[in-house]
Amino acid sequence: MSVPSGLIYLDYQATTPCDPRVVAEMMPWFTESFANPHSLDHAAGRAAHDAVEQARAEVAAILGADVREVVLTSGATEANNIAIKGAVRHLLDRGDPRRRVITVATEHKCVLESVRDLAREGCEPVILPVRPDGTLDPDVLGEALRVPTLLVSIMAANNETGVVQDIAALAPLVRGAGALLHSDLAQAVGKVDVDVRAWDLDLASVSGHKLYGPKGVGALFVRRRPRVRLTPLFSGGGQERGLRSGTLPAPLVIGFGAACRIARAEAPAERARVAGLRDRLLAALRAGCDGVHVHGAMAGRLAGNLNLRFDAVRALDLMAAAPQLCLSTGSACSSAEVTPSYVLTAMGLDGDQAAGGLRLAVGRYTSPADVDRAAAILCQAVARCRAQGSVSAP
Secondary structure, eight states: OOOSTTOEEOBTTTOOOOOHHHHHHHTHHHHTSOOOTTOTTSHHHHHHHHHHHHHHHHHHHHHTOOGGGEEEESSHHHHHHHHHHHHHHHHHHTTOOOOEEEEETTSOHHHHHHHHHGGGGTOEEEEEOOOTTSOOOHHHHHHHTTSOEEEEEOOSBOTTTOBBOOHHHHHHHHHHTTOEEEEEOTTTBTTBOOOTTTTTOSEEEEEGGGTTSOTTOEEEEEOTTTTOOOOOSSOSSOTGGGTSOSOOOHHHHHHHHHHHHHHHHHHHHHHHHHHHHHHHHHHHHHHHOSOEEESSOSTTBOTTEEEEEETTOOHHHHHHHOTTEEOBSSOGGGTTOOSOOHHHHHTTOOHHHHHTOEEEEOOTTOOHHHHHHHHHHHHHHHHHHHHHTOOOOO
16 A cells, blocks of 8 residues: 655544455446445345445444444444434434533534534533543543433544543443433544443444545444434435435445454454554654653553654644655644644643644554654654744643
8 A cells, every 4th residue: 555655644543545455345336236235126236235234244243233233324424413413303302301412522523513513402512521631530421410411422532642432431320321322433443442232332433434444434333222213314215224315335335344344353463563653653753852742641542543742843834844744733624724633722731732733643554664764754854843943832
């Protein structure tokens, strides 16, 4: 797998390249076997349907779910919207008197905005703070749940810092309060062991392009027992049990299933290799630069993630000084903004410190040579920025 000549890709949390094995499985379904998977009146349509259902089973397997609990979507953003708005609206339509909806300050924007959108429908959005290490304090969650609550949404792994929440420990608090529990698993699936049963989740979202599958496809886990009911976001032909109408993109779904199957088989070994590369990168940066600060604890984070800053250097200046490196200041959805990362400020960093935050993520196709070269380039760029007077708070 390659990127344009001379570039080193260190943005695996923004997206991953499609695994060539995934592409190989997808290609025939674009050209040779192109039938609509909902056209069950002929053999070509049934073949596409069967391939989609096999892929759905692979998605269910990586989640620890029943195949009937997997609703296919265009990605995690859509799945998060369906889960949060759909579940809350269904309960409100039934006359449920509760109004509180809880999430966490470091969630992806599609979760934060979905929760805030519900305020226009009479709900009370509650955005909980996190501790300096990026984790949610169970006591804070417990206190918020003292007010009757419809739904709680807590992501499993953060898209900027890689911080992993202890969902299994938080779930009993939500269950005890009688609320639904949703988790955005987009960054977690394929990188940590996910089990929707062990975590006692009612709803969970996943995206294909975060685990070496294609962009434009994802899934929503919807618990069957006890059954979670949702109000669909839009009307149509009633596909996906009426929860997500629209013709399924069979090639993308098949690629998504292949990516899940590969991840299940290879994740443990890949996790160890990627963690070693991440640690090698950090060691090289610390050896070549002073004033390196990692955001969040090294324990309890995704194996490939580093979120850090360098004293007296702004992240945007550093990226401009190191154009050979593909990295980011945080979530790709926020990369056009010049404001400091809201995730880092929620963890207690001031504006100047947060403005220095860089997200580096290694992955399946990162080599030791890539890591060594990237560290050298970054340290040289840091030195140039400091000499030119770029300032970020220590």
